[in-house]
Amino acid sequence: MQIARVLGTVTSTQKEPSLRGIKFLVLQLIDDDGRPMSGYEVAADSVGAGVDEWVLVSHGSAARQVPGSEQRPVDAAVVAIIDTVSIENRLLYSKRDQY
């Protein structure tokens, strides 16, 4: 999985019918110093993540291991909203500190 920050959203009317009702988030990948990396990802959201939150994103067939998404053509999914990231016993990120 990768650590990412929610940047925004993508909307679409004309799409695969199985994608109706899916929320698409634009994610910015975060490196292990907490800095934004180049590149982004569009992922299906099933955990209710909002803009600026840090999340875990799973890629590939893992993105379909979410109840109801088994046969959806998605290759990335937000699977968790992150509470804390600790690196070398140092707290890199804490959701509580953001609010």
Add this chain to the structure above:
Amino acid sequence: MQIARVLGTVTSTQKEPSLRGIKFLVLQLIDDDGRPMSGYEVAADSVGAGVDEWVLVSHGSAARQVPGSEQRPVDAAVVAIIDTVSIENRLLYSKRDQY
């Protein structure tokens, strides 16, 4: 998923029989500032996307989660035509503005 713009098409007569009738689009990946990225992708189209439209492309086994494509040897598929992309509450792209 990645955001991409439809650049063109690929045609082929001699191919895996299961690929007959599939439209192959050449896609240019778009970064989160709306600029073209280096690299491209050839993807199967099932949503009727046309040249210059912005689309969502799914890679890997997700590309076969489209009715009728379950057993086709495709590793990328256009799964949605994008209406809007919003980044940090700013509208990066709107299909309506293009026409």
Add this chain to the structure above:
Amino acid sequence: MQIARVLGTVTSTQKEPSLRGIKFLVLQLIDDDGRPMSGYEVAADSVGAGVDEWVLVSHGSAARQVPGSEQRPVDAAVVAIIDTVSIENRLLYSKRDQY
């Protein structure tokens, strides 16, 4: 899928038994200006592609969606010989012009 040109072949005697009879092609990936990209791929061929032809190559589990290859340990397959590539309404490649 990626566009590639057939560069050569790989032969092997000592291999997974399920790979007997499979032709392995060395492919050079081609960018969307028709220029060779760095990097290469070895792919199973099921469409009879020859050296210098432009082909479509599928990666990952898609490579096993070819009759007879469902249980072969291949992660790339040539699935089509390309007739034409059109980019922005310009003909980038035409097989007919090569001969």
Add this chain to the structure above:
Amino acid sequence: MQIARVLGTVTSTQKEPSLRGIKFLVLQLIDDDGRPMSGYEVAADSVGAGVDEWVLVSHGSAARQVPGSEQRPVDAAVVAIIDTVSIENRLLYSKRDQY
């Protein structure tokens, strides 16, 4: 698989229900000279790896070939704690030497 060193942990309360009880490790990939590579990975742990240990990490659908994880949306898993890495008959790493 890649060789990685355990850097830290990620915690999350709000997540896919199937991820409850999974320990998420932050991993730093190691190159074949034993040096840290740029980039990191968050992986599910099933072997009880601790900070600073060298491990093998598997990506993609392989990460779900762990008893109990078959239907979890994880795309990376620590599958082994490394005892030794030998390169060109030289011992690059030995777990025993670390303690």
Add this chain to the structure above:
Amino acid sequence: MQIARVLGTVTSTQKEPSLRGIKFLVLQLIDDDGRPMSGYEVAADSVGAGVDEWVLVSHGSAARQVPGSEQRPVDAAVVAIIDTVSIENRLLYSKRDQY
């Protein structure tokens, strides 16, 4: 598939039980001029490859299409020992010439 040279081995005692008895090889990827590329791979071996031999390595779910490995958490496997690599009708590598 990629062409690689066998560099060394990884050993592990504490691992997923399904990985017992699997030999892990450290592989150096080789480019299409026969030169070592940066980066490496750890792959399960099922064909008895030895140090310095050139092999074909398959990634992803293909690595589990080897009898007995269907449910092992491996994402790369050596599937063939290479006899020859021919590029543009030139013999880039011949196993026979190495001994």
